[in-house]
Amino acid sequence: MARKVVITGLGATTPIGGDVPTLWENALKGVSGAHTLTDDWVEEFNLPVTFAARVTTPPSETLSRVEMKRMDPSTQYAVVAAREAWNDSGLTEMDQDRLGVAFATGIGGVWTLLDAWDTLREKGPRRVLPMTVPMLMPNGPAAAVSLDLGARAGAHTPVSACASGTEAVDVGLEIIRSGRADVVVVGGAEAAIHPMPLAAFASMQALSRRNDDPEHASRPYDLDRDGFVMGEGAGALVLEAEEHALARGARIYAELAGTAVTADAHHITAPDPEGLGATRALKAAMFDGLIQPEDVVHVNAHATSTPVGDKPEYTALKAALGQHVDNVAVSATKSQMGHLLGASGAVESVLSVLAVYHRKTPVTINLENQDPDIPLDVVTGTPRELPGGSIVALNNSFGFGGHNAVVAIRSV
Amino acid sequence: MASNEEILAGLAEIVNEETGLDTDAVQLDKSFTDDLDIDSISMMTIVVNAEEKFDVKIPDEEVKNLKTVGDAVSYIANAQA
Numbered sequence: 156m157a158r159k160v161v162i163t164g165l166g167a168t169t170p171i172g173g174d175v176p177t178l179w180e181n182a183l184k185g186v187s188g189a190h191t192l193t194d195d196w197v198e199e200f201n202l203p204v205t206f207a208a209r210v211t212t213p214p215s216e217t218l219s220r221v222e223m224k225r226m227d228p229s230t231q232y233a234v235v236a237a238r239e240a241w242n243d244s245g246l247t248e249m250d251q252d253r254l255g256v257a258f259a260t261g262i263g264g265v266w267t268l269l270d271a272w273d274t275l276r277e278k279g280p281r282r283v284l285p286m287t288v289p290m291l292m293p294n295g296p297a298a299a300v301s302l303d304l305g306a307r308a309g310a311h312t313p314v315s316a317c318a319s320g321t322e323a324v325d326v327g328l329e330i331i332r333s334g335r336a337d338v339v340v341v342g343g344a345e346a347a348i349h350p351m352p353l354a355a356f357a358s359m360q361a362l363s364r365r366n367d368d369p370e371h372a373s374r375p376y377d378l379d380r381d382g383f384v385m386g387e388g389a390g391a392l393v394l395e396a397e398e399h400a401l402a403r404g405a406r407i408y409a410e411l412a413g414t415a416v417t418a419d420a421h422h423i424t425a426p427d428p429e430g431l432g433a434t435r436a437l438k439a440a441m442f443d444g445l446i447q448p449e450d451v452v453h454v455n456a457h458a459t460s461t462p463v464g465d466k467p468e469y470t471a472l473k474a475a476l477g478q479h480v481d482n483v484a485v486s487a488t489k490s491q492m493g494h495l496l497g498a499s500g501a502v503e504s505v506l507s508v509l510a511v512y513h514r515k516t517p518v519t520i521n522l523e524n525q526d527p528d529i530p531l532d533v534v535t536g537t538p539r540e541l542p543g544g545s546i547v548a549l550n551n552s553f554g555f556g557g558h559n560a561v562v563a564i565r566s567v
Numbered sequence: 568m569a570s571n572e573e574i575l576a577g578l579a580e581i582v583n584e585e586t587g588l589d590t591d592a593v594q595l596d597k598s599f600t601d602d603l604d605i606d607s608i609s610m611m612t613i614v615v616n617a618e619e620k621f622d623v624k625i626p627d628e629e630v631k632n633l634k635t636v637g638d639a640v641s642y643i644a645n646a647q648a
Contacts, residue, residue: 221587281618285611 164244164393173212182517187370206369208493227264228346232389233296255308255336259319261497263293308336316554321500325414342391343501374521375458375487386493390501413444419557430471437475458487500552595637
C-alpha cells in the first residue's frame with residue numbers, strides 16, 4: 156500500500172491576487188488580470204501583442220532589496236509563493252533531511268539571460284555580473300526555495316513547458332511515496348512577460364491579438380477565442396505524508412490521491428487531435444488514485460483559449476469519464492489570470508485543492524458563445540457548489556512537446 | 568580623483584547595495600570575507616561595480632589581494648593616480 160499523501164499548505168502570487176485568500180476570492184468572483192502593457196518596449200519593438208496578465212503584487216513587498224537583486228523574477232515569485240505555503244502549513248521545525256522541493260518552470264530566468272546579453276553587447280564581458288548564471292538557470296527557483304526553507308532531501312526542477320507545474324506535483328508525490336522525504340514543497344514559477352517571449356509566442360500564433368480589449372481576450376471554449384494571454388506568477392503546495400501530518404495535528408486541505416504524466420509523441424507543439432496522450436494521463440491518474448469516473452465532480456481544465464487546444468481536452472475527458480463527463484463542473488481559470496506557462500499547473504492545483512476543500516468551484520469568464528464542439532458543463536457567472544461526501548477534482552495541464560500531466564485531489 | 572574618504576564612502580554604498588550591510592559596517596580594517604561575510608560572487612560584483620564607479624581597472628588576479636576594505640581603497644586610489 157503506497158503512502159498516503161495530503162496537502163497541508165498553499166501559496167500563490169498571480170495576476171488576480173498576491174496571496175491565496177485574494178486569489179480564491181477573485182477566482183470565485185470572476186475578474187480579469189489581463190491589462191494593456193505600458194512598458195516602453197511594447198512600442199519600441201512594435202509588438203503584435205500589447206497586453207498580458209502581470210502579478211498584482213510586486214515581490215518586493217515580501218523580499219528584501221538584496222534578495223530581489225540576487226533572484227530572477229521567476230525565482231522571486233517562487234520564493235514568495237513557497238513562503239506563503241510553508242507558513243500556511245504550520246510546519247515550524249522538522250528534520251530538514253526529510254524535506255524536499257520540486258519547483259518547476261517552463262522557461263527559467265529569461266529576464267536575467269536577456270538582460271545579461273544586452274549588457275554584454277552594450278558594455279562588454281566585464282559587466283556581465285557573476286550572479287548571472289545562478290539567476291538564469293532553470294533550477295534557480297527550486298534551489299532558492301530549498302535554501303530558503305533549508306530543505307535538504309533534494310531539490311528538483313521538472314521542465315515540461317506548460318505542464319511543468321502539474322508535473323512538479325507528480326514528482327513530489329512520488330518522492331514521498333518512495334520514502335525519500337516526509338514533506339515536499341512543490342510548485343511552479345514563471346516570469347516571461349518580456350518582449351522576446353511575447354514576440355516568439357505571437358510568432359507561432361499562440362497569443363490572442365485582442366489588443367483593444369485585453370480583459371476579454373482569454374476566452375476558453377468560446378467560439379471567438381483566438382489564443383492565450385501571457386500571464387506570470389507562481390503557485391506552491393506543501394505535500395505531506397499523511398502520518399506526518401496527523402502526528403502534528405495539521406490542518407489537512409485534501410488528499411493528493413493520484414497523479415500521472417504521459418507524452419503524446421505526436422507533434423512538437425500541436426496537441427494530438429484525438430487527445431490520446433491526455434486520455435492516457437487522465438486514466439492513469441484515476442487508476443493511481445483508485446478513482447471511478449462517478450467520483451469526479453470538478454475539473455480545472457487546461458483550456459488555454461487557443462482555437463486548436465481546447466477541443467482535444469474535451470475529447471480526452473469524454474474518453475476517460477464516459478457519459479459522466481456531462482455531470483462534471485468544469486472551470487477554465489486561465490480565462491481570469493491568463494496562462495502562467497510553467498506556473499499554471501501549480502496555481503491551478505492550488506485552486507483545485509481549494510475547490511475540494513470549500514466544495515465550491517471558481518468561475519470561467521468571457522464565455523459568451525460556447526463552442527458547440529465542446530459541450531462541457533462550464534461554470535460561468537456564479538461559483539458552483541460541490542456535493543458532500545467523498546469528491547474528487549482533476550487538474551489537467553498540457554505542454555508544448557506533447558507533455559500531459561494530471562493530478563487528482565480527493566476530499567478528506 | 569576621489570579622496571580616500573570618498574572612495575570608502577562609495578565602496579560602502581556598493582557593498583550596501585550588494586549585501587544589505589549597513590554602510591557604517593564598511594570600515595578600512597574590515598576583512599571582506601571574515602568580517603563582512605562577503606562570498607566570492609558578491610566580491611566580484613562589488614569589484615565590477617567599483618571599476619565603473621571609480622573608472623579604474625581591477626584585474627581578476629588582484630582581487631585575491633584585496634583582503635580588507637582598506638586594501639581596496641588603497642588599490643583604487645593608486646589606480647586613479
